[in-house]
Amino acid sequence: MTIRQFLFTFSLCLLTLAAAAQQTGAWVISGKITASTNGQPIPGATVRIQNTKLGAVSDENGTYTVRVSNTGKYTLEVSAVGFDRATKTIQLTTKNTSIDFTLAPGKNLDEVQVYGKTQAQVLKEQAFTINAIDTKQYANTTADLNQVLSRTTGVRVREQGGVGSDFTFSINGLSGKSVKYFLDGVPLDIMGSTMSLNNIPVNLAKRIEVYKGVVPVDYGSDALGGIVNIVTDQSTQRFLDASYSYGSFNTHRASLNAQFKPDSASPFIIRVSSFYNYADNNYTMRGVEVWDEKKYDYVEKDFNRFHDQYRSAMGQIEAGVVNRKWADVFFVGFSGSGYNQELQTGIEQQMVYGAAVRKGHSLNGSVRYKKSNLFTEGLHLNFYGAIAADEINVVDTAMRRYQWDGTYVKATKPEMSNEPTISKITRPRQFARLNISYDINKQHSFNLNYTFDHIQNKSYNTLKEDRDHIPSTLGKHVIGIAYQQTFFDGRWANTFFGKMYGVGTQQSQVLRFDTNGAVVYERLKDFQENYGYGVATRFKITGELGVKASYERAYRLQEAEEMFGNGYLTVPNLTLKPESSNNFNAGFYYSTRLGKHNFYTEAGYFNRNADDFIYYVPAARRYENKSSVKINGFEGEVKYQYADLIGGSFNLSYQRMINNTRFTKAGSTVPDITFGNKVPNQPSLFWNADVNIGKNNLLGKGSRIQLNWYTQYVHWFYLSWEAYGNINSNPIIPKQLIHNAVLTYSMHDGTYNIGVECRNLSDEIAYDNFRLQKPGRAFAVKLRYFIR
Numbered sequence: 001m002t003i004r005q006f007l008f009t010f011s012l013c014l015l016t017l018a019a020a021a022q023q024t025g026a027w028v029i030s031g032k033i034t035a036s037t038n039g040q041p042i043p044g045a046t047v048r049i050q051n052t053k054l055g056a057v058s059d060e061n062g063t064y065t066v067r068v069s070n071t072g073k074y075t076l077e078v079s080a081v082g083f084d085r086a087t088k089t090i091q092l093t094t095k096n097t098s099i100d101f102t103l104a105p106g107k108n109l110d111e112v113q114v115y116g117k118t119q120a121q122v123l124k125e126q127a128f129t130i131n132a133i134d135t136k137q138y139a140n141t142t143a144d145l146n147q148v149l150s151r152t153t154g155v156r157v158r159e160q161g162g163v164g165s166d167f168t169f170s171i172n173g174l175s176g177k178s179v180k181y182f183l184d185g186v187p188l189d190i191m192g193s194t195m196s197l198n199n200i201p202v203n204l205a206k207r208i209e210v211y212k213g214v215v216p217v218d219y220g221s222d223a224l225g226g227i228v229n230i231v232t233d234q235s236t237q238r239f240l241d242a243s244y245s246y247g248s249f250n251t252h253r254a255s256l257n258a259q260f261k262p263d264s265a266s267p268f269i270i271r272v273s274s275f276y277n278y279a280d281n282n283y284t285m286r287g288v289e290v291w292d293e294k295k296y297d298y299v300e301k302d303f304n305r306f307h308d309q310y311r312s313a314m315g316q317i318e319a320g321v322v323n324r325k326w327a328d329v330f331f332v333g334f335s336g337s338g339y340n341q342e343l344q345t346g347i348e349q350q351m352v353y354g355a356a357v358r359k360g361h362s363l364n365g366s367v368r369y370k371k372s373n374l375f376t377e378g379l380h381l382n383f384y385g386a387i388a389a390d391e392i393n394v395v396d397t398a399m400r401r402y403q404w405d406g407t408y409v410k411a412t413k414p415e416m417s418n419e420p421t422i423s424k425i426t427r428p429r430q431f432a433r434l435n436i437s438y439d440i441n442k443q444h445s446f447n448l449n450y451t452f453d454h455i456q457n458k459s460y461n462t463l464k465e466d467r468d469h470i471p472s473t474l475g476k477h478v479i480g481i482a483y484q485q486t487f488f489d490g491r492w493a494n495t496f497f498g499k500m501y502g503v504g505t506q507q508s509q510v511l512r513f514d515t516n517g518a519v520v521y522e523r524l525k526d527f528q529e530n531y532g533y534g535v536a537t538r539f540k541i542t543g544e545l546g547v548k549a550s551y552e553r554a555y556r557l558q559e560a561e562e563m564f565g566n567g568y569l570t571v572p573n574l575t576l577k578p579e580s581s582n583n584f585n586a587g588f589y590y591s592t593r594l595g596k597h598n599f600y601t602e603a604g605y606f607n608r609n610a611d612d613f614i615y616y617v618p619a620a621r622r623y624e625n626k627s628s629v630k631i632n633g634f635e636g637e638v639k640y641q642y643a644d645l646i647g648g649s650f651n652l653s654y655q656r657m658i659n660n661t662r663f664t665k666a667g668s669t670v671p672d673i674t675f676g677n678k679v680p681n682q683p684s685l686f687w688n689a690d691v692n693i694g695k696n697n698l699l700g701k702g703s704r705i706q707l708n709w710y711t712q713y714v715h716w717f718y719l720s721w722e723a724y725g726n727i728n729s730n731p732i733i734p735k736q737l738i739h740n741a742v743l744t745y746s747m748h749d750g751t752y753n754i755g756v757e758c759r760n761l762s763d764e765i766a767y768d769n770f771r772l773q774k775p776g777r778a779f780a781v782k783l784r785y786f787i788r
C-alpha cells in the first residue's frame with residue numbers, strides 16, 4: 001500500500017469513527033480565562049469538571065472547550081501555574097454555555113495542582129508528530145538543552161567531547177543540517193555560531209518542541225528531518241531567574257534571565273537573557289595509544305585531555321510594548337555572543353591536536369511585531385526581521401604532531417591543514433519572516449508564510465591574503481500556505497499545506513589573466529526551485545484516545561558551510577544539490593487519570609525516503625550527496641505520575657537507516673558495494689528511563705526535595721560500512737549504558753534552589769560520535785534563585 005492510499009483509507013476510517021461518535025459529548029461548555037491584573041489571556045490553564053475525568057487546557061488565546069454528554073449541575077475548577085485556583089458551579093440547560101474565568105496571581109506555586117493535560121501534552125495531541133518537553137523539572141539541574149533532548153523519543157545527540165564540543169543532532173535518523181533550531185519560532189543561528197543547544201542553559205527555556213519529519217508552514221523552514229523550537233517565558237509578569245553551577249573538569253555555568261516593567265499594568269517591558277560557560281574539559285582518555293621509546297612500539301595508556309579549554313558567553317536585551325491598539329507585541333532587540341575553543345582532536349581520537357584554536361563572535365539586531373484582528377476580525381499578522389554578523393577564526397600554525405601524553409614531534413605541515421593557516425570566515429546575514437493567517441470561522445482558517453534568508457560567505461587565510469577575492473552568496477526563499485479545518489467540535493482536525501523552496505547562489509571563479517597578469521574573475525549565478533506539499537490529520541476517538549497521521553514531500557536546501565566549507569576541516573563542494581524526502585508518520589496517544597494516578601502513552605511508526613542525502617565524508621573532508629537513503633522505524637513512550645510524590649517514564653526508539661543507492665553515481669552501471677547496508681556511525685536502537693520521587697513540605701513549609709534517576713542505553717553499531725569488512729574485523733561503537741542521578745531541594749516556594757548531580761555514576765567508557773570518548777564520572781552542584 002502506498003502512502004497516499006494509506007492516508008485515503010485512514011481518512012475514510014476517521015469519517016466512519018466520526019459518524020459513530022458525533023452524538024457523544026453534544027453539550028458544550030466554553031469560555032475564556034484571563035488574568036485579573038491586566039486582562040491578558042492565560043494559555044495552558046487546566047479546566048476540570050469536579051468528580052469526573054472531563055477537562056481541557058486553554059489555548060494560546062486563553063479559550064477552552066469542555067464537552068459533556070448530559071445536562072445537569074456541574075462545578076468547573078480552573079488552575080494555572082502562578083495563579084490561584086477558581087471554581088464556578090453552573091446548571092447546564094442549553095447546548096452551548098459560555099463561562100469565563102478571571103484568575104488572581106498566586107504566591108505558592110506548589111499549591112497549584114494540574115488535574116488536566118499540560119500544555120506539552122496538548123501539543124502532543126496535535127496532528128503533527130511532536131515531542132513537547134516542559135523544562136520545569138530540569139530547572140535546578142546543570143543540564144543544557146542537548147542533554148534534555150537526548151532523553152526524548154526519536155532524538156539522538158552525539159557529541160565529540162565535553163562542554164562546547166561539536167555534536168550531531170538527529171531526529172528519526174535524519175541529522176546534521178536536516179534539523180533546524182528555533183528560538184520562539186525564529187532561527188537560532190541568526191544569533192551566531194555561539195548559540196548552539198549545548199551552550200544554552202535549560203533555564204532559558206520554558207518548553208522545548210520537536211517536530212518530526214513533517215513541519216508546519218509557520219516556521220518557514222526547509223527542515224527535512226524536523227525542527228527544535230525553544231519556547232521562552234512569554235508572560236508579561238516580572239521575574240528574575242539567576243543560577244550558577246560548578247562541576248568536574250573545572251566546569252562553570254551561569255545564567256541570568258529577567259523581565260522588568262514599571263508596574264503590573266504598564267505596557268512597557270524589558271527582557272534580558274544571558275549565559276556564561278567555561279570548562280577545562282581535562283577528563284581522562286582511557287586506553288589511548290602513545291609511542292613508547294623504550295619498547296619502541298605503541299602502547300595503550302590513560303591520559304588527561306590537555307588542550308580542550310572552552311569558553312562562551314551570550315547577552316541579549318529586548319525592549320518594547322504589549323497590548324497596544326496598534327500592536328499586540330512590538331519589540332526591538334540586540335544581542336552579542338562569542339566563544340573561544342581549544343581543539344583537542346579531529347573526527348577521530350587518533351588525530352590529536354595541541355595548538356589549534358577556534359573562536360568566534362557575533363552581533364545581532366532584530367525587530368518583531370505581532371497584531372491579531374488586524375483591520376478585520378480573524379486577520380492576524382506576525383513579522384520578524386534581523387540583521388546579523390557572524391565571524392569565525394581558526395588558528396592552525398603549529399608544525400607539530402602531538403600525542404596524548406602532550407609530547408610532540410616536528411612536522412612538515414600544521415595539525416589540520418596542508419599549510420599554516422589563520423582562517424577568517426565572516427557571514428553577514430539578513431533575515432525576514434512574514435506570517436499572515438486568517439480565521440474564516442472556528443472551523444476553517446488559512447495561513448501564509450514567507451521567509452527570506454540571505455547569507456554572504458567570505459573566507460580566506462589571513463597569512464596570505466587581506467580579503468576573500470571570490471566571496472559567495474546564498475539566498476533562500478521559502479513560501480508556505482496552509483489550510484486548517486476541524487469537524488465535530490474539534491475532534492477531527494486536518495491541515496493541508498504546500499511549500500516553495502528557492503535557493504540562489506553566487507560564486508566567483510577565475511576566468512583568465514589579463515595582459516598585465518592580473519586575475520579576471522567570472523561571477524556565476526544559479527537559482528533552483530523545488531515544490532513540496534503535505535497533510536496532517538488527527539481524530540480524537542475519546543477525550544483520552546486519539547490517532548493521527550502526517551505526510552510531507554520535503555526539501556532541505558544547502559547550507560553555507562556545506563557548500564563553501566568552514567575554512568579548516570570542511571572543504572567546499574559547489575556541486576551539492578538540495579536534499580528531498582518523502583516523510584510519513586502515523587501513531588496514537590492515550591492518557592487517563594484515576595484519582596491521583598496519571599498515565600500517558602504514545603507510539604508511532606515513521607518512514608523517511610531521502611534522495612540526494614547530504615552526508616559528511618571524512619576521507620574527502622566535504623559534504624556529498626548520497627542518492628538515496630531509506631529510514632523506517634518505530635518509537636514509543638510511557639509515563640506515570642502519582643500526585644507530586646513519585647513518577648517515571650520509559651521511551652524506546654528503533655530506526656533502520658539503509659543506503660538505497662544501487663550505483664556509484666547517476667548514469668553509472670557500476671554497483672555501489674554499500675547498497676542495502678546500514679548507514680554507519682548511526683545507532684539503530686536506544687532507550688531512556690527516568691524515575692523520580694519527591695516530597696513537598698518535608699523540610700519546612702514551601703519546600704520540596706526530589707531525587708531523579710536517569711538511565712540511557714544505546715545499542716552497538718558499526719563505525720564504517722558493513723561491506724568493507726566482516727563482523728570480526730569491522731570496528732564497532734560498543735553498547736552504552738549510562739546512569740545519572742540528580743538530587744534537588746527548593747525552599748520558600750521555589751525561590752531558593754540547590755541541585756547536586758552525578759553523571760555516568762558507574763564511570764563507564766562512554767563513546768559517541770566516531771567513537772570519540774566522552775567524559776567519565778562527573779559531579780556538579782547548582783545554585784538557583786527565582787522570583788516572580
